[in-house]
Amino acid sequence: MSKSKETPAQKIKRLEKALANAEMKNMIYGDMVEILKKEHGIDLEKKYLAERSGLPKNKGK
Template identity: 50%
Template sequence: MTYKQAQSIYGIQGRSTVLTWLRKHGKMDWTTNPRKSTMPKSPRANETPAQKIKRLEQELEDERLRCLLLNRVVDILDAEHGMSLRKKYIAKEQEAFKKRRK
């Protein structure tokens, strides 16, 4: 029962009266509709394993192409503009850091 229904059924004029009563005695979650709270089924839920594999392989190929493109852009920036965007890994410093932690 919503607070508006309680007001009309029992003839209560003030909204705060109903809200106070609900805080003390009732369930406060009257705003959500249980019918609306269920998530709609995704179109992927009805996929067969073969369809899922095909979709995942396509997504993997797209990510590989994206990675290739971004690496190529970074290479061009390095060559033409002298910008170094790649993370520099220095093995000696890494080993020294590990020794200090021991």
């Protein structure tokens, strides 16, 4: 079905399903980040935030 021919109710249902899928992925990714941090000492959040801020990486740590 074309998205332009959706009724408002159909659009809401589609968007609710997409939101539920995105929330599930977010939970899974969050769990994966925690596992990497706890089991492997990899802090992806810290690395990502440092890269986004433009700060130089700490090579000593």
